[in-house]
Structure formats: C-alpha cells, structure tokens
Amino acid sequence: MQIPEPLQIAIDELSKLPSIGRKTAMRLALHLLSSDQERIDSLIHSIADLKAKIGFCTDCFNFSVNELCDICSNPKRDKTILCVVEEASDIIAIERTNEFSGIYHVLGGVLSPLDGSSVESLNIRELLSRLRESEIKEVILALNPNTEGESTSLYLAKLLKPLSLNISRIARGLPIGGDLEFADEATIGRAVLGRISL
Amino acid sequence: MQIPEPLQIAIDELSKLPSIGRKTAMRLALHLLSSDQERIDSLIHSIADLKAKIGFCTDCFNFSVNELCDICSNPKRDKTILCVVEEASDIIAIERTNEFSGIYHVLGGVLSPLDGSSVESLNIRELLSRLRESEIKEVILALNPNTEGESTSLYLAKLLKPLSLNISRIARGLPIGGDLEFADEATIGRAVLGRISL
16 A cells, blocks of 8 residues: 555655654654644644744844844843854753843854855854944853864954954863763863863 | 744644654754745645545545545455554554555544543444445454453454454564563563464
8 A cells, every 4th residue: 555645745744854754754744634623724834934923133143023132122131241152043042041141143153164154154244243333342152062163163263352352162061960981082171171270 | 032932832833743842842943944935835735735635535444535545446455354453554554564465444443431432433333334245254453452452352353253254363472573581571471372383
C-alpha cells in the first residue's frame, strides 16, 4: 500500500523541520489527521502569523511587532550598556536570566567567509553608528563560544577600540551543574585561564 | 522582555503536538520565523490538505483519497484473509513488513469503558456485516498487546466464533534484536507460553 499522497507530502514537509526525523514527522502527521479542524486551523494561523506579524526592531534588529522592540522602547532599560548577540533568539535566552537590564544589538550572524557572511552582510555598520550617536558607555560581546564567534568578537573589539568604550566578552568556563571530570579540555583550559580571585 | 505575542502563540500551538516540548516548540517557531515564505506556505498547505483531502475507506476505514482505499480496490490483494487493527496508522506499520497480502478492517479503537469506548463506538457492526457478506475465511486480530487490546481481542474472538472462521491473533514474544536479559517478565512469560516446535 502506498501512503496517501497528502499524508506523504505532510510527512516530507514536517521532516524538513529541525530535530524532526521521519518517524516523528509521521507521528505528527497522523496526529494532525485525527485532530479537530479547529485545532488544525489555530496551528496553521499561528504559523502564518509568525512572519506576517513579526518584524525587526529598526534600532537593534530584535524581533518586534512595532517599529521599536519592547526593550528599545522601555524607559526602564539602561541605555548605557549594550549587549551584542548573533541572533534575535539569543536575546530571549539572555532575558530569561534576568541578569541584564541594558539594551541589545543583533548582528544577524558571525563573520564566516566560507558561508559568505562578511562585514557588509552583518549589522556592523548599524552598530557603529548607534555607538557613535548614543549614550552607550559599555559594550558586552555575547557571541557563541565557537571559532566564528571568537574571531568575530576579536574583530569587533579591534573595530570598537577607537571609540574608547568599556568592551567585554561574556565568560567562558564550566557550565553550572557541569562536572569537571566530563568537561572537554578546551572548556577546562578556558576556565583555568579565566579564573577569578576570591 | 516579553516574547512577541505571535511567537508565543506559535510556541503554544506547536507544543500541543505529541513529543514536542516547550524547548523544541521554541526552536521550531524560531526556525519558521527565519524560513522563506515559500517554505512556510508549503508546510501550511500540506497540513491543511491532510484533513481536507484524506478521508476513510467506506469498506475498511483505512485512510483513503477515494471512496475505496488502495488496498480494498487492489485486485491483487487476497480477499479471503482479513486483518483487524485498532487505527488506520497500524495498517501503514503492517504494510511496511511486506508479510501480509490480505485486506484490513480498522476498529477505530479498542473497548475501554473508562474512556467511553464501547462496542457501538467501534466499527464492530461493520466488521460483522463484512464477514457475513464476503468471501473472508480467515481473521487475524492485530490489536496492541496491552490490557485493552487483549480484552478486545478476546471479545471479538467470542463474537466471531459462530461464523466458523479461522481466527488468530498475532504472536507475542521477544522482539527481534531484543535481549532476553532485559526483557520484562510478561514478555518472556508470553514467549515461553507461545513457544514453537522446530
């Protein structure tokens, strides 16, 4: 027996999503097939609304429903500290910690010549003009701790040096709840280098 | 920062799907947000088409795009052997084995008084009239090996006895590739009881 074509198409489409394999895609498709029409409609609308309703903040390139995002338009945020991240989704991760009350700037990626991601394709020019025109005194680089993230951090640190701002990079070390025995050499090495006196 | 409302709604909707937790739902929503419009449209259409285009076979209640499903309308299938399954998705699983060339009947569930699933709510009347009117000589009960499946199998075996058909139930035993040491007592017990002489 052939799987009915509309079911096969739905399985193919669902399995293109990240972390969804063929088996999970099939389970999802069969679940949707036996769901109420109302339930399916609300799922479809929510997906269609994503791109239709969410844009990017004109200042910091965070996700936003309005011209300025919730953070840029919030008078309670500290406008003197700016945190540079790769993607808008990283802002959600940092906001969940409740440890940062400044503002953000989304680069839109990292420097990666092989992937065709250059200085021009990132929001670096916008970052520079923001830093020149605003009251920002401190810049925190919060890029991912991998080769591209590290080299982009170094590039930005060099680029921003003439602006005489306080530039820092978020700490690398052992993750909370982690185990020294099972951590990789690079992480332990960074943790030793970045030791803090008590 | 609040997550933008359309994003939060999409996360809520996606996390209602089976085997999708909050974290995966967020990853999927963020992935969709950064996908091409074309990609999103084809996903949405494939989901909308599922219920709109797929119905049930009027004979066996399998998924079908036409009145009769691929199996019931296939002249090469053996119309004398009928396999009873709980859900249409079970047919896909059995068909993948290439071990069965007969036809099917989907019950639409199992007897489970607590879940409000009774003899009337299942396709049992339709099964009886099919068996009376057709050339079926053998019935294989392929319900899930749990309490409800077993009791429904026993009920059906008793109900079908007067029709003097060959009635069997698929074997319970150790799964292929399984390990005797790690199998549960119930499975090993059934495997011993169902031993086959060589």
